[in-house]
Amino acid sequence: MKPYLLTNLPSEIIAIIFSKLSIPTIAISKCVCRSWLDLLEDDYFINSYTSKLSPALAVMLPLSPKYRCKFFELEDDLDLDRHSPLTGFDFLYRSRIEASANGLLILGNYEKRRQAFYVCNPITRETILLHSVPVPVLEGFSYGFGKSRISGQFKFVIIDGGFGYYVYTLGTGGSWRCVAQRSPISHAYRRVSFGKLVNGNLHWVAPNSRFITSFDLETECFSTFSGPPRQGNSFHSRLLTLGDCLCFCERSSVHEMVIWLVKDYEIDKSWTKEFVIPLDFVVFGGVEFAYIQPLKAFANGDILMLCDYGMIFYYSNSTKAYRKISLLDECKYLTCAILTPTFLSLKSFAMEKVESF
Incomplete structure (x- = not known):
């Protein structure tokens, strides 16, 4: 032989x-x-x-009795209705996708008085429970997760309403560091807020504010810079990420959405008005409080977006029309995130208890 x-x-x-x-x-x-x-x-x-690899869409579907996560590749000729998921799994806990960084997801569970957060790699099907989160679920607390630029450490951050912050570095085996340093972020947020990760920095913006607060995961220092110019009587502004760029999305009117980007973060944190998108009356009903979050912008100007009740729409830049995306299971209140898949094993983080599913 x-x-x-x-x-x-x-x-x-x-x-x-x-x-x-x-x-x-x-x-x-x-x-x-x-x-x-x-x-x-x-x-x-x-x-x-x-x-x-190309970015992918992770979707958490709140089905009973388990929560189901599906993972879809995002290609330029996107047709999610006909796509089979790249992978999928059932999660035993009632969780929602809160953030993503370098192929990893943060899943949040708020069933108990003290919240629980899981670091999850949907490709290797591994998870780490961040034990003993040092603060309860309170309005005004801000959170964030990401990878530092130089050391490459993954850190989870909790900012305690302006009075200090806690840092958990993956691989330390459950040790939280408390830093009694006043932060620019205050209880004015009035809700649980997850920072947006760009260039190794986490970012937050307070409601009705045009100033962005950033937290450098490497130096663990805060800084502040201005948001984009106000668009008339703009409302429902949101700080997001789009691709590798910091994104500021707002509805300048009931019938129009404006998307600003910071294209060169390291040199000049200046804002560019990248998209002006008409909002279809049939789709959005002219309702002022409709939730709209752009997920991915394609090379031809098309945009995939998340809207009220977890509905996902695809906007065609050429036809100016919207198409609803059905993700196999019709489900309200789904949560999702864009991330690039990775085979990084969570077992590489020494001293962490890793569970497979």
Whole structure:
């Protein structure tokens, strides 16, 4: 019997072959033998493979008795109605997607008086429960999760209404650091608010304000800069991320949405009016309080957006028309996030208790 050819190839060649495969195929390949598992969990392969992947949409569907998460690839010729999910799983706890960073999700659970947060990798199906969150669910508290620029540490931050903040660094085994330093963020937020991650910084904006507060995850210092110019009697403004850019989305009127971007964060935090989108009366009914969140802007100017009650619409820039996206299960109050898949194992964070599902 001839020896199996693939076992005789140099590991560099095998890595190149694997880099051409789909995520589900690689997940299966990790189960074949120990040498393949070691290769596919090597930092070099993970980083090089992830750099070639396109962003994907993670959707949490609040179904009973479990919450179901589905993961969809986002391509330029998007047709989610006909897409099979890239992967999916059932989560045992009543959770919602709060944030994403570098392929990882933060899932929040608010069933008890003290909230619980989970760090989850939907590709490797691993999760870490952040034990003993130091503060209860209170209005005015702000949260954030992301990766620092230089050290590459993943940090979860809780800002205590202007009086200090707590930092949890993944890999420390459940240790929260309390920093008694007054922050520019106050209880004026009046709701649980998750910071938006761009360039290793978390960002928040208070209601009815045009000033952005940022928190550098590397230096753990705060700074403030101005938001975009006000558009007449604008209302329902939201600070978001769109692609790799900080995004400010507002409805300048009942019938129009304006999207501003910071295109060059490191050099000049200046705002560019990138999109002016008409709001279809049939879709939105002319209602002032309709929730609108752009999720992804495509190369042709089309936009995928999340609206009231967890409905997802696709806006065509060429036809100026909206199309509702059905994600296999018709479900209200879904939560979602854009992220680039990664095979980073949560087991690489020493001292953390990792559970597989």
